[in-house]
Amino acid sequence: MVSDSPGQAGQQQPASDPPEELKPVPPTPIAIQKAELDEPTWDPAWNMLIEQALPANLLSSRREKEVKPLCPQFRHLSKGQRRAFWAYFFQALAGAEAGLKPTSDVHHTQPEVNVPDLVTHLPVHQQGLLQLTYMDDLRYGCNFDWQSDRHLPERDPSRSILLPENNLLCGLRIVEDQLVKRHEPLLSDKSYWSTLRPDNQSFAVFEKQMANVPAYCELHPKSRQPLERTPTPLVEATNRTLMSGQDQGTDDAQSPSESARAER
Secondary structure, eight states: OOOOSOOOTTOOOOOSSOOOOOOOOOOOHHHHHHHHTTOOOOOHHHHHHHHHHOOHHHHSGGGHHHHTTTOTTGGGSOHHHHHHHHHHHHHHHHHHHHTTOTTOEEOOOSTTTOOBOTTTOSBOOEETTTTBOTTHHHHHOOOOOHHHHTTSOTTOTTSGGGSHHHHHHHHHHHHHIIIIISOOOSSOTTOSSGGGOTTSTTHHHHHHHGGGOOGGGOOOGGGSOOOOOOOHHHHHHHHHHHHHTTTSOSSSOOOTTGGGGGGO
16 A cells, blocks of 8 residues: 655655656757757756656645646546656746756845745755755755855855756655645645746746646646636746846846745
8 A cells, every 4th residue: 555645854755666668758848949049958867867756645646636737637647647747847847947957046135035044044045946945955855965065166066956866856855745745736825836826927937838748638728727827928028037037146136936935
């Protein structure tokens, strides 16, 4: 019998059965755009990393309710197809949060979010593909090593928090905590990421990146739960911000998801 509770902090629950053949994972719109511009983009190896690390309780058909707005047919998919959905989801999230840039490092200066990181004791920075913080290690047991990283330059790709494997696996733990432990849906105003909060304007950026979700999810307007819509001009503007403005500097850079950081 497979347990449906999240693992202890720092202990990711692996799927109990050997993985099925991995399914192809489509590229997100921003991944395609960056490839066309000959810029670094999403590495397909990260799909395999996510698919193989998924805990059993995120592959369970019991997650149907939590993920239905993004994959209405989740319950009826094979385990391999569910893995591909989750790999695509994290690619879309990384596109919305960091423009698929592993070394993204953003410090928001608004008073409500410019708070000390409980691990570094410095103003908090959102870093890596999923814009995480060192203090996430305290709650989710992420593989971040500030004591070693503090001796490396900012944005050094060898920093533990910037390594795609560490950042993405921490994201898995955060999603598992939200869906399994707290019983919150994937799209929720209580989500860790503001890009997954339908009432937040940055949700439009994430939603656009879900355009190429695997077809077997049957994500069509008629089958989706009602979500607040954002005008197309805002979608385009926020995506231009992702591509050009987010990583210009660590002190004043702004990302589309910044407005709700204080609620984390």
